[in-house]
Amino acid sequence: MQHILIIGAGAIGGYLVRELHAMYPSLRMSCIERSELIPGATKRLQDLAGTAVRLYDSVAAVPAGVELAVECGGHAAVTQHGEACLDAGYDLLVASVGALADQALYDKLVAAAKRNDRTLLIPAGAVAGMDGLAAARLAGIDRVRYTSRKLPLAWKGTHAEKLCDLAAVTSATEFLRTDARQAATLFPQNANVAATIALAGVGFERTEVSLNADPAANGNTHLVEVEGPCGSMRIELSNKPFPDNPKTSMLAGLSLLRVIRNRSEAVQV
Ligand SMILES: NC(=O)c1ccc[n+]([C@@H]2O[C@H](COP(=O)([O-])OP(=O)(O)OC[C@H]3O[C@@H](n4cnc5c(N)ncnc54)[C@H](O)[C@@H]3O)[C@@H](O)[C@H]2O)c1
Incomplete structure (x- = not known):
């Protein structure tokens, strides 16, 4: 290049x-x-x-x-x-x-x-396992469920404030269960992972999304659960933030760099 x-x-x-x-x-x-x-x-x-x-x-x-x-x-x-x-x-x-x-x-x-x-x-970005999900899709997938967990205050300034009293959350609380289309629309700041999973798997309407405020969350955590004819998958990440932007996961930058590098590598993994 x-x-x-x-x-x-x-x-x-x-x-x-x-x-x-x-x-x-x-x-x-x-x-x-x-x-x-x-x-x-x-x-x-x-x-x-x-x-x-x-x-x-x-x-x-x-x-x-x-x-x-x-x-x-x-x-x-x-x-x-x-x-x-x-x-x-x-x-x-x-x-x-x-x-x-x-x-x-x-x-x-x-x-x-x-x-x-x-x-x-479309890079995997802040999530992982999108190669497996996209491959499983070729045999059909029964169910994809994405669960996002963050500290209550990490949802501040988002639509979550309208759905629950974040300051009063003392234990893990699911404040929204919906599909990936609505999750991405209501939470544009958090939409990237839900949209990536939807595009790799069963689409926006069939991807189930659960958003949670959890005082015990270990950073920004993502859980992807997949069931289908080729078996089941459980992909769990606990992401560290980017040094220059606490709202961005470090993995997202690394994922982009990997896609760019792969275009000029003799061996692509
Ligand atoms: N796929 C994923 O998992 C994932 C994860 C994290 C972030 N992201 C996306 O990556 C984006 C960048 O992240 P970041 O941490 O570098 O954000 P950032 O806020 O540090 O940087 C964004 C930059 O884009 C510039 N910008 C804004 N609007 C623009 C426009 N119309 N044209 C050109 N430049 C424009 C801003 O001025 C800013 O300098 C985020 O907005 C987010 O949507 C994706």
């Missing part, structure tokens, strides 16, 4: 720029950031990577030659730049998978990928 585009120069974007520059010193890197943040972001990224990362505010402004765009700018960035990336001939790796719970946006991106013969890539 000669030229990569990173959309969103935040915690994950900055991490990718630094790691990719260290791994592939000759890789050309462009970034898209919100226009008002470009001067500060340019300096920060250039300090990070010691290289001339160039920042732009739209796909139209990015020089030719990009092979892969990596969205790590949030749901609005998928809406704003996703289709333009595919139309420009880039494959598109999407971190903000929860944006794809919007069926109209998903359909638009799939249509753009098909007409440009490009690929929309």
Whole structure:
């Protein structure tokens, strides 16, 4: 790969720029950031990577030659730049998978990928086992259930406040049981994992979601339970936050880096 585009120069974007520059010193890197943040972001990224990362505010402004765009700018960035990336001939790796719970946006991106013969890539992100889930799907799956558990105050500022009194929670409390479509819509900040599981498995409507406030939660924990003809799976994660953004799991940045690296490795696992 000669030229990569990173959309969103935040915690994950900055991490990718630094790691990719260290791994592939000759890789050309462009970034898209919100226009008002470009001067500060340019300096920060250039300090990070010691290289001339160039920042732009739209796909139209990015020089030719990009092979892969990596969205790590949030749901609005998928809406704003996703289709333009595919139309420009880039494959598109999407971190903000929860944006794809919007069926109209998903359909638009799939249509753009098909007409440009490009690929929309969905990383496992902050969850794991998506290879097994997507493989099990080929034989049919009976049930997928996703349980999210966080400390009560970690749900502050979200729709959870309307469903339970977080300050009064003293033991594990399930405050919502729904499907992945509704979970992703009501909880955009927490939608990425539910949406990834839905896309890898049985879709948004059939993926059961349980959201819990738990004073005993060990960080941000995810449990995925799968039952089907090929057997059952139980995938449990307790994620540590990203140093630069406590709302993002470290695993999410690593997962994106792995997908990018795999594109140029002789052996892909
Ligand atoms: N798939 C997963 O499991 C998973 C896990 C964690 C985070 N994420 C996604 O990754 C995203 C990035 O995470 P982060 O920790 O780096 O966030 P961050 O807030 O540190 O960085 C986001 C950056 O994107 C920029 N941005 C916002 N809107 C933009 C737009 N329209 N165009 C270009 N840039 C824009 C912001 O200014 C900011 O610099 C999150 O918003 C989240 O949706 C996915």
